[in-house]
Amino acid sequence: MPKEWTDKQERQYEHITDSQKEQGASPERAKEVAARTVNKNRARAGQTKTASRSSVEDKSPQQCGGQRSGRKGPKGPTRDQLYNEARQRNIEGRSKMSKSQLAAALDRKKNA
Numbered sequence: 001m002p003k004e005w006t007d008k009q010e011r012q013y014e015h016i017t018d019s020q021k022e023q024g025a026s027p028e029r030a031k032e033v034a035a036r037t038v039n040k041n042r043a044r045a046g047q048t049k050t051a052s053r054s055s056v057e058d059k060s061p062q063q064c065g066g067q068r069s070g071r072k073g074p075k076g077p078t079r080d081q082l083y084n085e086a087r088q089r090n091i092e093g094r095s096k097m098s099k100s101q102l103a104a105a106l107d108r109k110k111n112a
Helices: 007-022 027-043 053-057 079-088 097-112
Strands: none
Touching: 007 097, 027 053, 027 079, 053 079
C-alpha cells in the first residue's frame, strides 16, 4: 500500500479487498476495486496533488454502491468519465457530444 495512506485507509483497503473476494472477484480485481475506492476518497478529501473532476464531483464510492456495475439504473461510465477518455484520445468535437455520442466516438476510435 502507498506510504501516503493513513492506517484507516489501509484498513478500508483490506476490508474492501476481503469483501470483493467473498463476492467472487479475482484477487487482482479485488485489489483494483479497493485501491480505486480508497484513492477516490483521498481525492475527494483533498489529500492528493491532482484529482479528476469526476472523482471530486461524482458520487462517492460508498454512495454509488455498484450502481454502474450492471445493475438497475445508469450503466457504464458517466459522461464525465467518457469525456475525460475522449480528451485523452484527442477526439474532436467532444465538448458538444452527449454521453451516447461520446461512447460511440470512443468505440470508433478503438476499432479504427
